[in-house]
Amino acid sequence: MKHVPAMSIVTERVLKQMGNQIKLARLRRNMPTSLVCERADISRMTLWQIEKGSPSVSIGSYAMVLQALGGLEDDLLLIAKDDVLGRTLQDLGLKRKQRARKV
Amino acid sequence: MKHVPAMSIVTERVLKQMGNQIKLARLRRNMPTSLVCERADISRMTLWQIEKGSPSVSIGSYAMVLQALGGLEDDLLLIAKDDVLGRTLQDLGLKRKQRARKV
DNA sequence: ATTTTGTGTCAATTTTATCAAACATTATAA
């Protein structure tokens, strides 16, 4: 990430909560950080940042951690999936485009 | 990300699909990449990588893009949330710990 | 059909994440 000041308070909170959820998932499985790191092929430092909710960790590291925890990587597919607002807006705009267009 | 070889084919596919879902959400809103980038305070190049599903983009950039699209950042909270396997494992292990422990 | 503007994509440079190796701290096990 470039700079922190652009991160909104809301987004910060979301990342922190997500990190904590990942930590809880690890503890439920009774897996030490060292094991997850090994399987995910990342350093313990990086996992620590993930569980703390640091915005500056690559999505790839996240994905590999979720996979290391066992089949949790599919949760990523939930993002921008059930896009209620988006579909409503699209219905208003008649036909579907391949590029954004003004007005 | 450190190196690509560790990324499994499965995880690669998941990231690609997630990127595409984000792109579709943008198009539904009829927002040009330039506008999303501006709001998310990232370069067009980075957004392009997100929509392509590159593993080497920070979670912070993802979060800000989701926010720029309008209220989509809460989708991140769906990750590791409904952890069925984890809860089952925990039930087997009686009490809940704060640290992983062997056996 | 022509023009406009969003998009795909590259290379070079700057900025940042990731790592390794410590050490301190604290929850469990014994």
Place this chain on the structure above:
DNA sequence: TTATAATGTTTGATAAAATTGACACAAAAT
């Protein structure tokens, strides 16, 4: 209670990500 091992945390070096700026290409508006 003491010992043990998991976790929190820092630092400095290096690998990698994010940016800028450029250009060609393509979709949609005129």
